Amino acid sequence: MRALGVLLRKELLATFGSPIGYTVAAVFLLVLGYTFSLTLFATKVANLVYIFHQMYVLTILLVPALTMRAFAEERRNDTLELLLTAPVGEVWIVLAKFLAVFALVLGMYLGAFAYALVLDAHGAPDWGPIASGYLAIICHAALIVSIGLLMSSLTENQVVAAALTLGAALMLWFADSVSYLLPPPFDVLAINLSLIGHFRPMVTGSVFVSEAHTDKGQAERRYELCFRQLLQLRQFA
Amino acid sequence: MSKRYGSTVALASLDLEINRGEVFGLLGPNGSGKTTFIRLLAGYLLPTSGRLEICGCDAVEQSLQARRMIGYVPEAAPVYGYMRVREFLAFMARLRGMTGRAVADAVDRVIAALALQAVADRPTGTLSRGFRQRTAIAQALVHDPEFLILDEPANGLDPRQIIEVRDLIRGLAGRHTVLMSSHVLGEVAKTADRVGVLLDGQLRGVRAMADTPDLEAWFLSLA
Secondary structure, rough: OOOHHHHHHHHHHHOOOOHHHHHHHHHHHHHHHHHHHHHHHHHHHOOOOOHHHHHHHHHHHHHHHOOOHHHHHHHHHHHHHHHHHHOOOHHHHHHHHHHHHOOOOOOOOHHHHHHHHHHHOOOOOOOHHHHHHHHHHHHHHHHHHHHHHHHOOOOOHHHHHHHHHHHHHHHHHHHHHHHHHOOOOOOHHHHOHHHHHHHHHHHOOOOOOHHHHHHHHHHHHHHHHHHHHHHHHHOOO | HHHHHHEEEOOOOOOOOOOOOOOOEOOOOOOOOHHHHHHHHHHOOOOEEOOEEEEEOOOOOOOOHHHHHHEEEEOOOOOOOEHHHHHHHHHHHHHOOOOHHHHHHHHHHHHHOOOOOOOOEEEEEEEOOHHHHHHHHHHHHHHOEEEEEOOOOOOOOOOOHHHHHHHHHHHOOOOOEEEEEOOOHHHHHHOOOOOEEEOOOOEEEEEEHOOOOHHHHHHHOOO
C-alpha cells in the first residue's frame, strides 16, 4: 500500500502538472455549460437527463486524451523500465495510474455538479435521478478510463492509444445494434455489452443492481487486462 | 539461461557468475545481446529458460526481493522530465522502500557523490546529456544497492565526465558488485576487474583484466 501512495503522488503530479488535464476539463465544462443553458431555456424543466447524456458522450470523447499518455509515454521515454525494475508490484503501478486519471475525471464531474445546485436554487429537481445519474456516469467513467489504460499499455504512440480507446468505447456504445443479426446467446451478450443500454435507465432513476454490476465487471476486466499486458511486456518486450 | 523472441535467439545458454564486490565488464558490439542480458538481470524481462540468481535470490520466483538489491541505469538514462533532480531522486528512493529522514539523507549523499549540486533544483527535462546520465546513475545508487547494473554508462558523456564516472565506478568496487556493459574496449579495460565478451547472443569468453594485457587482441581473436 505504501508503494501505491508513492506512485499515486507521482501520477497526480504528472496528471495535474500537465496542460492536457486542464484543457480537457475546461473543454468539458465549457461544452456542458453551453448545453445546460440551452436545454434549460428551451425546456424550462428542472432535470439533468440531457446533461448526463452530454457527459456520457464527452467522457467517451475526452477521456482518451487523459489516458493516452499513461503507459505510452512511459514506454516512449523508457521510464517504464524504471518502474518495472523497482521493487513494487505491477498491480500498484496500474492502480496508481487509474486512480490519478479517475480523480481528474471526478473533479470534472464535481464541477458539473454546479448545474444541479443551480436547478435546486431556482426550481425543485428530483434528486433521485440526479443521484442515480451521477452513479451511472461515475461507473461509465471508470470503464472508459480502464479501457484507456489498457490501450495505452499496448502501444508507445499516444495518438494510437487515444484512437484505440475511442474506437473501443464507440463500439461498446453501439454494441446492441448488431444483436438482431446474432444467434443466441451472442445476441444477449451484445445487448449486455452495450454501454448506452445500461446507462439510459440509470440516468432516468432506474437503478438495477445487475446494471451496476455489469459496468463494474467490465471495468474490472479492462483493469485486469491492462495488468496482464504489463506482465506480458516482461516476456515479449 | 536463454532468451528467445519467437524464433529469434537473443541469448543462447548463457552461463555466468559475477563475484561479489567485483566490477564486471560486458563487452560486445551493438545487437550482441548485452541490453537483453542486462534487462533480464534487472527484472524487466523474463528468461525463456534457465535460472537467474541475484545475491542468493531467484530473480523470477523472488522477483521483488531480488529487485530490492539492484540499482539499474538503463541505456537511455530515463528520467521524469517534469520532476526536479532532487524530487526525482527522492521519488526513486521512496519507490525502493526508503522512508522519512533516510530519503533526504540518501538524496544529499548521491547529489554530492555525482556532483549534481548545481542542478539539484532544476527540472530533469532541462538537463544536458551529461547531467542527465549522472542523475540516472544517482537514482540507481540512492538506496545503496548491493548490485549495480549500468548499461553503457559512458554514453553521451564528455571526456572529463567519463573519467569522473569511471572513478565513481571504481570507487564502488568492494562495497558493491557492479556490472557494466559497453562497446568501447578502452572503457571496460580501465574500469573492470573481469570482462566477458558477448557476440551474437553467446558468451564467448570471460577473463580477469589482470590476465589480459591486450584486450583488443583477445577480443579480435574471439570475434
